[in-house]
Amino acid sequence: MARAPAPKAPKPLRKAPRQARSEATFAAIVEAAAQILEREGEEEATTARIAERAGVSIGTLYQYFADRDAVLAAVIRRDRETVSAEIARRIAEGDPKTAEALVRSIIGALLAVMRPRRRRRRLILLGAAMRMQSSEDVAATIDRIGALIASVAARYPTEVARPLTPVRTYTLTRAVMGALRAAMMENSRVLDDPAFEEELVRLALAYLRA
Amino acid sequence: MARAPAPKAPKPLRKAPRQARSEATFAAIVEAAAQILEREGEEEATTARIAERAGVSIGTLYQYFADRDAVLAAVIRRDRETVSAEIARRIAEGDPKTAEALVRSIIGALLAVMRPRRRRRRLILLGAAMRMQSSEDVAATIDRIGALIASVAARYPTEVARPLTPVRTYTLTRAVMGALRAAMMENSRVLDDPAFEEELVRLALAYLRA
Amino acid sequence: MARAPAPKAPKPLRKAPRQARSEATFAAIVEAAAQILEREGEEEATTARIAERAGVSIGTLYQYFADRDAVLAAVIRRDRETVSAEIARRIAEGDPKTAEALVRSIIGALLAVMRPRRRRRRLILLGAAMRMQSSEDVAATIDRIGALIASVAARYPTEVARPLTPVRTYTLTRAVMGALRAAMMENSRVLDDPAFEEELVRLALAYLRA
Amino acid sequence: MARAPAPKAPKPLRKAPRQARSEATFAAIVEAAAQILEREGEEEATTARIAERAGVSIGTLYQYFADRDAVLAAVIRRDRETVSAEIARRIAEGDPKTAEALVRSIIGALLAVMRPRRRRRRLILLGAAMRMQSSEDVAATIDRIGALIASVAARYPTEVARPLTPVRTYTLTRAVMGALRAAMMENSRVLDDPAFEEELVRLALAYLRA
DNA sequence: CATGAATGAGCTTTCATTCAT
DNA sequence: TATGAATGAAAGCTCATTCAT
Numbered sequence: 001m002a003r004a005p006a007p008k009a010p011k012p013l014r015k016a017p018r019q020a021r022s023e024a025t026f027a028a029i030v031e032a033a034a035q036i037l038e039r040e041g042e043e044e045a046t047t048a049r050i051a052e053r054a055g056v057s058i059g060t061l062y063q064y065f066a067d068r069d070a071v072l073a074a075v076i077r078r079d080r081e082t083v084s085a086e087i088a089r090r091i092a093e094g095d096p097k098t099a100e101a102l103v104r105s106i107i108g109a110l111l112a113v114m115r116p117r118r119r120r121r122r123l124i125l126l127g128a129a130m131r132m133q134s135s136e137d138v139a140a141t142i143d144r145i146g147a148l149i150a151s152v153a154a155r156y157p158t159e160v161a162r163p164l165t166p167v168r169t170y171t172l173t174r175a176v177m178g179a180l181r182a183a184m185m186e187n188s189r190v191l192d193d194p195a196f197e198e199e200l201v202r203l204a205l206a207y208l209r210a
Numbered sequence: 211m212a213r214a215p216a217p218k219a220p221k222p223l224r225k226a227p228r229q230a231r232s233e234a235t236f237a238a239i240v241e242a243a244a245q246i247l248e249r250e251g252e253e254e255a256t257t258a259r260i261a262e263r264a265g266v267s268i269g270t271l272y273q274y275f276a277d278r279d280a281v282l283a284a285v286i287r288r289d290r291e292t293v294s295a296e297i298a299r300r301i302a303e304g305d306p307k308t309a310e311a312l313v314r315s316i317i318g319a320l321l322a323v324m325r326p327r328r329r330r331r332r333l334i335l336l337g338a339a340m341r342m343q344s345s346e347d348v349a350a351t352i353d354r355i356g357a358l359i360a361s362v363a364a365r366y367p368t369e370v371a372r373p374l375t376p377v378r379t380y381t382l383t384r385a386v387m388g389a390l391r392a393a394m395m396e397n398s399r400v401l402d403d404p405a406f407e408e409e410l411v412r413l414a415l416a417y418l419r420a
Numbered sequence: 421m422a423r424a425p426a427p428k429a430p431k432p433l434r435k436a437p438r439q440a441r442s443e444a445t446f447a448a449i450v451e452a453a454a455q456i457l458e459r460e461g462e463e464e465a466t467t468a469r470i471a472e473r474a475g476v477s478i479g480t481l482y483q484y485f486a487d488r489d490a491v492l493a494a495v496i497r498r499d500r501e502t503v504s505a506e507i508a509r510r511i512a513e514g515d516p517k518t519a520e521a522l523v524r525s526i527i528g529a530l531l532a533v534m535r536p537r538r539r540r541r542r543l544i545l546l547g548a549a550m551r552m553q554s555s556e557d558v559a560a561t562i563d564r565i566g567a568l569i570a571s572v573a574a575r576y577p578t579e580v581a582r583p584l585t586p587v588r589t590y591t592l593t594r595a596v597m598g599a600l601r602a603a604m605m606e607n608s609r610v611l612d613d614p615a616f617e618e619e620l621v622r623l624a625l626a627y628l629r630a
Numbered sequence: 631m632a633r634a635p636a637p638k639a640p641k642p643l644r645k646a647p648r649q650a651r652s653e654a655t656f657a658a659i660v661e662a663a664a665q666i667l668e669r670e671g672e673e674e675a676t677t678a679r680i681a682e683r684a685g686v687s688i689g690t691l692y693q694y695f696a697d698r699d700a701v702l703a704a705v706i707r708r709d710r711e712t713v714s715a716e717i718a719r720r721i722a723e724g725d726p727k728t729a730e731a732l733v734r735s736i737i738g739a740l741l742a743v744m745r746p747r748r749r750r751r752r753l754i755l756l757g758a759a760m761r762m763q764s765s766e767d768v769a770a771t772i773d774r775i776g777a778l779i780a781s782v783a784a785r786y787p788t789e790v791a792r793p794l795t796p797v798r799t800y801t802l803t804r805a806v807m808g809a810l811r812a813a814m815m816e817n818s819r820v821l822d823d824p825a826f827e828e829e830l831v832r833l834a835l836a837y838l839r840a
Numbered sequence: 841c842a843t844g845a846a847t848g849a850g851c852t853t854t855c856a857t858t859c860a861t
Numbered sequence: 862t863a864t865g866a867a868t869g870a871a872a873g874c875t876c877a878t879t880c881a882t
Contacts (some may be wrong), residue, residue: 022845047873057847062874111262139396170400171389171409178388179381186349199381206420207413257856267859267864278856442841468879477843478878488877559816591809591819591829598808601799606769610800617800626840627833652866677852687868786861 007121026064028054044074086113087145099159102152103204105147106139110180111197125130146173152210172207176200214267237273238264244285290351296357297324309369313414316355319331320390321407356383364392371419382417386410443499444496446484448474452493465492500561506533507565519579523624526565530600531617566593581629592627596620656694664705675702690757697783710771716743717775729789734833736775741827744764775801783838802837806830 001103032054036045046066051061065071090109096102146169154159162168181198184193242264247254257278275281291381301317308310315371354381363370389410393401400406425504452474467488471481485491511558512531516522566589573580582588599620603611662684663767681691691744695701720739726732776799783790792798809830813821819825 025845046871048871059848059876060846060872063845068873135350139392140400142392165405167403167405167409170393170398171406171413174389174392175385175413176388178386178390178392179379180388181345181385182349182384182388183380188349188380190377193377195377196381199377202415202420203381203385203413206416210412210416256854269859269864271862272857338869466875479843479880480841482878483665483841557817559812562812585825587823587825587829588821590813591826592820593807594809594812595833596808598668598806598810598812600808601803601811602769602772602804602808603800608800610771613797615795615797616801619797622839622840623833625802625807626836630832630836655866676850678850688853689868693866698852767877823858 002118013149022064025054025060029056029061029064029071030074030078034078037075042066042072045049072181074121083113084141084144091148096152099156099208100201100205102149103208104201106149107176107197107200107204110177111191114180114184115191142173142177146170148175159208164208168207172204175207176204186201214320232274235264235266236271239266239271239274239281241283244280245284247282257281285416293323294351294354301358309363309366309418310411310415312359312363313418314411316359317407317410317414318345320387321338321401321410324390333354352383352387356380359388369418374418378417382414385417388415389413442484445474445476449476449481449491450494450498453491454498457492457495467491479587500547502560503533504564507542511568518626519573519576519628520621522569522573523628524621526569527596527617527620527624530597531620533610534600534604535611562593562597566590569593579625579628588627592624595627596624599623655684655686655690657688657690659694659701660704660708663701664708667702667705672702677701705750713743714774715772721778724824729783729786729838730831730835731777732783733838734831736779736826737806737830737834740807741821741830744810744814745821772807777801779803789835789838794838798837802834805837806834809833 029050033045033050034173036049036053045068047061050071051058054061061071065074087106088107090112091102091105091134094105096105149172150164150169153164164172182188183196239260243255243260246259257271258268259280261268264271271281275284279283297316297319299324301315304311304315306315306377359382360379362372363374392398393406426612438613449470455606456469456473468478468479470491471478474481477597485494492567494581494585507526507529511522514521514525516525570584570589602608604614652755659680663675663680666679666683677691678688680701681688684691691701696705717739720742721735722730723734724731726735779802780794780799783794812818813826
């Protein structure tokens, strides 16, 4: 396996899927890769296996993706987009009016989207993501949540003790995400324990008010 | 590369290194692997390169380790032991008398041992560790710290608002470790910012007192 | 790449290009192939790249050529025809009246047509030509020049010492062409040196008179 | 086949063959490659076929050669060395005392070593050599012969009409080699015709005396 | 006639592992 | 015990070619 030792600049897709058939093929490949990654691990996600499960030939796979990593990158991207959209949807739906309500919304949303993506998949996707320069992307995603918190918190100054400096926002977002990530990685039972959710909320609020 | 498709049950070492020479060879191999892993990435850590840098033949390597993963596992174990020992040493040295002092000791120790092990290495070791079912070990290590906090906190009940249930300990330890881990992974500048250390302490104390 | 392992009997063209549009398409494909061959080398001359540069689909290419080698063969043929025509034109133009004048005409013409086709292209076309049994064709082309020399030389018997037997004609033509070919292959500076042209003429005349 | 589009800088050998066994393996691979090249053409000379015919595994081949082209380069080098040595041997043996005797020696030697290497092999080796920047090497080899002629001719000034300038030497050597090469490429019967050898000598002498 | 998505045989190369010396 | 030459399964990827639309 001649994979990127140093993080690779992601190659562009071979061809933009234009026609309906193309789009379906593209999606089938991404889905196949996601399934194998999730169920069998990264080592098993060979280009041959992915193509086979997608029901296309290996040549077709390479007509849509420049190389193996491009396929994995597409899976990661799709996953991230799904999660982001879900979080945004839930927050919009809840329309939180206080810092506490916002924190509850976000943490609830995070737990909700992550619960079904237990250990194996996350673990693998994270590992793959790491190899690909993309921890910056991950950070950016988290920072967007941080900005959200900061902006809303600004509207409820009474609930925030000290000003939300960048370092404080960083600490807060990474602490919450880190606890969630650990629970996923360890496939911990706490993921399904309402008390865990409650404690995460308390943690965030206690810190905001400290 | 026929590497662990499904998580492997770790094979036992080929031989327990008894004699002095054996022990030195064993250590040389682990050190060589650690260096390559850290400086050049996992892809470069082939058995041949490891043996070469260790100054032994490939055959000798296989006399000390059952397979390639056994070498990586040894590196991970050595790394973890180093970190644990360092933390214990610092706490004993500081002999903290309050929950706050304890928290400061632990967080200070964690930052101190992690700062020099920036992104590259961590990332790689974590990735390798993941592939090897060993996140249980990681969890165990963190839980030992949790137990430490719980036991010491029990001695200063006035500083802890609500009882330190397992879920609370879990949340606390994973939040702090997660924030640290994220800073490392993102190779964030906050790692060197004293304000970050201060905020981590505040986070822990705020939560304990909440 | 399932290219000619044993020299292939050249497949006939799929269709004789009759109509104007067809002819233009055919020519566009040959021209595209020639350009890629010349500028980027044989490796780059894939059917896909050729079709793309020709502005047709890969399917269309296969409607005009039986296979990839048929395209290359067409390029080689076109190239040879161009060279032959140019030489004939120059000789007719000069209307040489002595053996020396004829030799000068031919050598001047050869140098003139070859100068712009330096190393890269020649090398590639020759390599491709070799693979295709076609050195017979090359020989035939050269022999035509030989016949030309023999016939004209027959008109100036006083300038030729010994009778121009087939072996002598063979030696003469191959020596001159070989020197030219070498200069091209080595991309030698002598190609632009008038002294080289003069020496080739001397070589031919000295041999004819010996 | 991802072969060198632009001429490649030849990679060094993987390991210098030290031990007797190694040397035998190395030689077996080169010999196997030479045979396949000669009998079946370059397309058939895949790494797998070469290793198979050499009676070693594909892995072993790659322990001695950095890549496929390195194997072909070794074949070419071996071939060239064989030819050079043979020519040198024959000249030394004949100990020519006149320019004519020297010319006869050289041309005789060239014909003798080339006769058994007819078309196929030459053709293929030349094609392969071209792809590898090595026409400079070929030129260098020929130039060594040129230098030989020049130096010896300097000793017999009466036999040389005009001074042997670089351009003249170039013209002479390339013309003779070119005629020989053509005969090989075309697999011409003249190769076995003593008259051809005689005419080549005449050509060279006539030119030297012109 | 033109298109281009799909095909898949087959290539080069890597590297963990074995075992005769 | 140490060595390192040899192994070979298996991976990523290319590209000539076909054929349904």
